[in-house]
Amino acid sequence: MPAPATDENKFLAYCGVLQWAQGVVEQAALLADADRRQKANDYGLPFVLSFHAACDHYVSAAEKFLCYRDWAVELGLFATVDFACLDRFPRQAIRDLRNMREHAVDYYRSETRTQRWFMETPEFRADALSRHDNMIGSRLDFVAFTLAVESLLPSLRAEPYPKSLYSAA
Numbered sequence: 001m002p003a004p005a006t007d008e009n010k011f012l013a014y015c016g017v018l019q020w021a022q023g024v025v026e027q028a029a030l031l032a033d034a035d036r037r038q039k040a041n042d043y044g045l046p047f048v049l050s051f052h053a054a055c056d057h058y059v060s061a062a063e064k065f066l067c068y069r070d071w072a073v074e075l076g077l078f079a080t081v082d083f084a085c086l087d088r089f090p091r092q093a094i095r096d097l098r099n100m101r102e103h104a105v106d107y108y109r110s111e112t113r114t115q116r117w118f119m120e121t122p123e124f125r126a127d128a129l130s131r132h133d134n135m136i137g138s139r140l141d142f143v144a145f146t147l148a149v150e151s152l153l154p155s156l157r158a159e160p161y162p163k164s165l166y167s168a169a
Contacts, residue, residue: 005075010162013075016068018156021149023061028146031058052129055136056101062145063098066091077162081155085148093139100128101137 031054038047066086072078100107100117107117107128117127119138126138134143 007163010072010075010077013068013072014077014159014162017065017072017078020061020065020068021153021156024058024065024146024149025153027054027058027061028142030054031142051131055131055142058142059094059098059101059136059140062140062142063094065149066094078156078159081152081159083152085151089140089145089148097128097137097139104129 031051034047034051034054038044038051041047069078069083069086073083096116119126119128121138124132124138126132126135128137128139130137132138134141136142
């Protein structure tokens with residue numbers, strides 16, 4: 001059942017969309033920095049681990065952005081924003097990737113890990129924790145996703161700020 005379109009819910013959804021859109025952009029910068037550092041240090045373990053953590057945070061930000069976007073649209077917010085640039089990113093794959101990275105220990109302990117954990121293409125075979133070019137876990141192109149979110153930011157910021165219980169009447 002959808003959440004009621006209260007002023008508070010609209011305010012929280014609106015802020016969540018902007019917060020997580022900005023989070024995607026910020027996490028992409030951190031991820032790029034971690035990538036540069038690991039390459040400059042010949043993929044030393046501390047730098048690889050830093051990059052891995054940055055990927056985890058990026059995927060979480062991407063999933064949160066999409067969740068808040070869905071909620072905000074459901075509440076009638078961002079009506080003039082064209083989110084079509086996000087349609088090429090498989091929503092369920094991003095959710096799965098976030099869940100797999102968040103619950104990696106459970107997947108490694110489970111017999112079902114092999115059923116969903118790996119992705120195989122003619123070019124490569126990768127698991128949910130790996131990266132191939134710009135693909136995190138072989139499911140999310142973080143460069144293309146970041147560019148799509150960045151392209152939305154001006155339109156998102158131009159939308160009217162909803163009334164909230166926290167703002168003056």
